[in-house]
Structure formats: structure tokens, C-alpha cells
Amino acid sequence: MMKKSTYRVCGMVLAMAVALGSAPVTTGIAKVKNENASKAVVADAVSGSPVVVSGPTALDKTDVNTMAGKKITLTLKNITGGSAQAYAVSFTSDNEAVAKPSTNTVAADFTSVTCTIDLLAKGSAVITANAGGSKYTCNVNVVPAFSKADFSMYRPSNFVTAYKKVSKKYAWYYDGEWGKPAKYGSTYRGIRIGKTISDVTREYGELTLKKCNRKKDAFLYEKQFNSGKKLKVSKYTEFVYKDGKITYRLRIYFTSAGKVHGFIYLAGKSFEKISKDDYRKGKRTGESLI
Numbered sequence: 001m002m003k004k005s006t007y008r009v010c011g012m013v014l015a016m017a018v019a020l021g022s023a024p025v026t027t028g029i030a031k032v033k034n035e036n037a038s039k040a041v042v043a044d045a046v047s048g049s050p051v052v053v054s055g056p057t058a059l060d061k062t063d064v065n066t067m068a069g070k071k072i073t074l075t076l077k078n079i080t081g082g083s084a085q086a087y088a089v090s091f092t093s094d095n096e097a098v099a100k101p102s103t104n105t106v107a108a109d110f111t112s113v114t115c116t117i118d119l120l121a122k123g124s125a126v127i128t129a130n131a132g133g134s135k136y137t138c139n140v141n142v143v144p145a146f147s148k149a150d151f152s153m154y155r156p157s158n159f160v161t162a163y164k165k166v167s168k169k170y171a172w173y174y175d176g177e178w179g180k181p182a183k184y185g186s187t188y189r190g191i192r193i194g195k196t197i198s199d200v201t202r203e204y205g206e207l208t209l210k211k212c213n214r215k216k217d218a219f220l221y222e223k224q225f226n227s228g229k230k231l232k233v234s235k236y237t238e239f240v241y242k243d244g245k246i247t248y249r250l251r252i253y254f255t256s257a258g259k260v261h262g263f264i265y266l267a268g269k270s271f272e273k274i275s276k277d278d279y280r281k282g283k284r285t286g287e288s289l290i
Contacts, residue, residue, distance in 0.1 A: 041162060072116075074114070076131060078111065094126045179261065189204065200237065237252050249267070
């Protein structure tokens with residue numbers, strides 16, 4: 001990363017080159033801390049012109065819903081005027097305890113600036129991209145981080161606690177339901193069979209959906225996941241919680257219509273490492289339902 005003093009020199013040289021009608025040569029992408037972005041170059045000292053942003057989609061996101069502990073990026077696009085204007089762009093948050101801007105990345109052609117936002121805790125915040133006299137905002141909603149709590153409430157005993165009691169005996173451990181609602185009926189965040197992708201997104205944040213594949217998920221051989229030779233589910237999303245050396249997973253399955261068909265809690269192994277034979281043998285090979 002270039003030193004801040006270097007940015008000042010480069011920025012002034014580039015701005016002077018523009019003023020003299022020369023075309024500056026860009027060499028790559030530059031990163032600066034967000035709080036120093038507007039100080040990286042003396043933006044208007046050379047040209048005297050404000051930052052100009054054009055186009056209806058200047059900020060690439062206007063609403064975000066995701067999970068605490070993650071990062072997101074916001075990009076202010078369509079900047080004109082060169083390096084001085086690009087480096088003058090800054091991002092602010094009205095609630096830094098929830099979402100805090102950290103680092104700005106300036107595009108090599110100076111037409112866009114991307115800010116990394118750290119999502120720190122549950123809550124809401126408004127991120128503002130400040131470009132000269134103009135402001136562009138994004139509403140950020142942050143749901144709680146995935147944690148040990150997410151493995152409670154499905155049954156009277158917490159899944160994490162239950163697995164620790166039997167981990168010396170069982171290589172891997174699972175629980176859950178699919179096809180038809182069972183006695184307990186929902187995840188800790190209230191997701192039941194029949195809920196929609198939108199319902200899950202509201203509770204868990206923006207989802208990463210992956211295609212279901214029997215070869216990579218032995219549970220999909222279960223009768224209630226199938227209709228003849230065709231799977232009843234098309235996609236799934238998975239959440240991971242690590243407690244020491246043990247990894248716990250919650251996988252939620254969706255039909256092609258975007259409805260929840262089932263969910264499975266798993267500890268001790270990943271879904272991909274459980275073979276079809278291992279699953280069918282069940283308790284005889286050391287695996288067990290709660």
C-alpha cells in the first residue's frame with residue numbers, strides 16, 4: 001500500500017496533468033483508509049471543481065440485509081474528474097456500532113470508489129457516500145451473528161451441548177426434519193417447513209444458495225427428499241458455527257418454488273464427507289439422531 005504522503009504527491013501531479021491537458025497514466029488500484037480518503041489528495045486545490053457523479057445507479061446498493069460478523073462492499077460509480085475527485089469520496093455511518101466503513105479502494109481509472117463495511121452487531125445503520133456536495137445512501141440491516149444459540153430451541157436440549165456429551169462415542173451427529181413438520185417444528189429463528197426464501201433471508205440475512213447434489217449430500221437419498229428419480233429440493237443454504245475444533249452446521253433446503261422443504265443440524269463432519277453407505281448404516285457405524 002502506498003504511503004499517504006505518496007498519494008498527495010501522485011494526486012497533485014495527476015491533477016496538474018489534467019489541468020495541462022495531459023492524459024495521466026494509471027498503474028493499478030489504490031487503497032486508503034476511509035477516514036483518510038478525503039485527505040489523500042488536495043481535491044479542489046488544483047482544479048477548483050466539485051466531484052461529479054452521473055447516472056441513475058451511482059451507488060451499487062441501496063438496501064442490504066445481512067449477518068453480523070461479515071463484511072460488505074459499497075461502490076460509488078460514474079465518477080468524473082479524475083484522481084482528485086475519486087480520492088475525495090468518503091463513506092460515513094450513522095451507527096458505527098452496527099456498520100463501520102473501513103477501507104476505500106479507488107479504481108485504476110478513477111471512475112469508481114469501493115468501500116468495505118464491517119458489520120459489527122445486530123441493528124440498522126445508514127451508510128452515506130459523500131461525493132463533493134452530493135450524498136448517496138444505503139440502508140443496512142444487520143441480523144445477529146450465527147452462534148451457539150442457533151442450535152437451541154429446536155429440542156429442549158441444545159444441539160451443541162448434546163453433541164459434546166456423545167462426541168467421544170459418535171463420529172458425527174445430526175438432527176432435523178424434512179418433508180413433513182415434526183414435533184418441534186422450527187429452527188431457533190423460527191424457520192419452519194413451508195416458509196419461503198424471503199422468510200429465511202429476513203432472519204439470516206442475504207443467502208448463498210447452492211444446487212442440491214446427491215453425490216455431495218447423502219441425506220438427499222432419504223425418501224422424503226425424492227419423488228421417483230427426481231429430487232424434491234433444488235437448492236440449499238448452509239450456516240457454520242465453530243466451537244473450538246468442532247464445526248456445527250445448519251443446512252436449509254428449498255424446493256424449486258422457493259419453499260423450505262427441510263433443515264438438518266450436523267456436527268463432527270461436513271455433509272460432503274458423509275457417504276451414502278455411512279448414512280444408511282446410521283447408528284451401527286457410530287452416528288446418531290438426538
